[in-house]
Amino acid sequence: MTTEAHLLTLQQWLSPAFPVGAFAYAHGLEAAVQDGRLPNVAALRGWLEDVLEDGAGRSDAILLTLAWKAESPEALATLDTEARALAPSAGRMKETALQGAAFAKAMRDVWGHDLSDLTYPVALGAAARAEGIAAPLTATLYLQAFAGNLVSAAIRLGVTGQTGGQRLLAGIAPLCQSIAAEAGAATLDDIGSQAYLSDIASMRHDTLHSRIFRT
Amino acid sequence: MKTLGTRSVLDGLRQQGSLKALFPRITGGPCQAIMVNTAGGITGGDRFELSATAGTGAALTLSTQASERAYAAQPGETGRLTTRLRAEAGATLNWLPQETILFDRSALHRRLEVELATDARLLICEPLVFGRAAMGETLRDAWFRDRIAIRRAGAPLYTDATQLSGDIAARLARPAVADGAGAMAQVVLVAPEAEAQLDPVRDILRGTLPESAGASLIGADVLAIRMLAPESHLLRRALIPVLTRLSRAPLPRCWTI
Numbered sequence: 182m183t184t185e186a187h188l189l190t191l192q193q194w195l196s197p198a199f200p201v202g203a204f205a206y207a208h209g210l211e212a213a214v215q216d217g218r219l220p221n222v223a224a225l226r227g228w229l230e231d232v233l234e235d236g237a238g239r240s241d242a243i244l245l246t247l248a249w250k251a252e253s254p255e256a257l258a259t260l261d262t263e264a265r266a267l268a269p270s271a272g273r274m275k276e277t278a279l280q281g282a283a284f285a286k287a288m289r290d291v292w293g294h295d296l297s298d299l300t301y302p303v304a305l306g307a308a309a310r311a312e313g314i315a316a317p318l319t320a321t322l323y324l325q326a327f328a329g330n331l332v333s334a335a336i337r338l339g340v341t342g343q344t345g346g347q348r349l350l351a352g353i354a355p356l357c358q359s360i361a362a363e364a365g366a367a368t369l370d371d372i373g374s375q376a377y378l379s380d381i382a383s384m385r386h387d388t389l390h391s392r393i394f395r396t
Numbered sequence: 397m398k399t400l401g402t403r404s405v406l407d408g409l410r411q412q413g414s415l416k417a418l419f420p421r422i423t424g425g426p427c428q429a430i431m432v433n434t435a436g437g438i439t440g441g442d443r444f445e446l447s448a449t450a451g452t453g454a455a456l457t458l459s460t461q462a463s464e465r466a467y468a469a470q471p472g473e474t475g476r477l478t479t480r481l482r483a484e485a486g487a488t489l490n491w492l493p494q495e496t497i498l499f500d501r502s503a504l505h506r507r508l509e510v511e512l513a514t515d516a517r518l519l520i521c522e523p524l525v526f527g528r529a530a531m532g533e534t535l536r537d538a539w540f541r542d543r544i545a546i547r548r549a550g551a552p553l554y555t556d557a558t559q560l561s562g563d564i565a566a567r568l569a570r571p572a573v574a575d576g577a578g579a580m581a582q583v584v585l586v587a588p589e590a591e592a593q594l595d596p597v598r599d600i601l602r603g604t605l606p607e608s609a610g611a612s613l614i615g616a617d618v619l620a621i622r623m624l625a626p627e628s629h630l631l632r633r634a635l636i637p638v639l640t641r642l643s644r645a646p647l648p649r650c651w652t653i
């Protein structure tokens with residue numbers, strides 16, 4: 182059962198202030214902007230929906246849920262290796278590995294959980310299990326935080342303003358819920374990622390002449 | 397395949413059904429095996445399985461004589477194509493099939509599993525065409541599930557999974573999916589020179605698909621390339637210089653004619 186304590190914990194973990202450095206990662210958004218693919222907030226919304234439904238959003242929700250269900254550190258480590266193999270680019274590997282390591286460090290230092298440096302969704306799923314927080318709720322809020330971070334990046338990149346960004350985020354909240362709910366019964370074989378242009382944008386980020394984000 | 401002196405030669409062959417292998421005589425470079433699907437394509441209920449091993453120190457290039465076609469299937473029936481490749485110590489394996497063309501109302505479940513020894517080299521390319529553009533065909537109702545899983549010394553190294561179903565054309569029109577592209581290719585190189593190939597490959601892509609392709613060094617010796625093109629000819633034209641460079645040998649003739 183979800184308690185207020187659970188919500189407080191999740192809100193803290195998934196807050197933009199949590200020291201995983203989320204603000205530095207734009208998931209290819211900066212390259213997409215420079216390539217002229219995100220001329221307005223409507224295009225941004227379409228892009229974010231795809232990243233959630235066809236890209237890292239859905240894959241991460243499944244990985245998080247599977248990590249929550251893992252019954253041993255060995256099972257968790259095996260899942261983590263699968264998660265790393267799914268990274269489509271160097272930038273995406275950085276996002277999941279570095280944020281995951283930072284998250285795991287906070288779990289060890291502050292919550293006293295014996296968590297090794299796992300990829301981000303795997304670490305989060307394992308930590309939620311250890312705190313007794315339900316997987317679907319964790320996945321829903323994770324997806325919202327992920328989308329929220331990309332909206333913040335888009336605002337810094339000048340694609341939209343604060344109001345447009347918040348309207349977009351409110352609009353895609355139901356999508357976060359439905360993806361998290363579907364992830365509940367999924368297996369590794371159900372992971373499919375066909376947000377090809379998002380992956381390509383992430384690859385192209387490294388070739389930008391000037392950039393403000395790490396990915 | 398195994399090694400005999402400095403050459404790679406056939407060590408064993410077993411074929412059954414409509415999948416056959418041809419072995420063109422070539423001078424120099426890896427031994428080539430060209431697969432022929434004598435049935436002319438895949439439809440619902442078909443089962444195709446292919447296994448190949450490059451033995452210790454051997455070099456093998458696998459390709460297909462023609463593009464593979466996934467034809468319309470009966471409702472509820474899925475065609476399966478499973479390929480298992482192995483490269484043993486010091487071996488080189490190139491998996492360079494020609495395009496797979498998905499027809500409308502096709503249903504294809506494809507898997508490519510690759511097992512690498514620690515120091516084996518691998519180059520794979522999987523070009524995919526979404527509908528017969530020349531016939532004005534789009535994929536309004538099709539089913540495609542694909543997984544490329546590369547493992548090294550038993551551990552997952554690189555996985556690429558695609559799941560598309562229903563109105564695939566509408567999905568591909570999405571901004572972060574394919575923005576309407578009709579053809580896509582995934583190329584992966586696992587080799588010590590992967591890092592050195594990154595910039596040259598990016599230079600090639602800038603000239604061929606300046607806005608819809610990317611290359612990235614995912615691990616110290618793992619280079620991944622993703623390309624989208626409006627249609628299959630442009631994809632092929634962009635692939636040839638990349639594959640020629642990465643395979644360090646002439647491409648099978650079927651690629652260049």
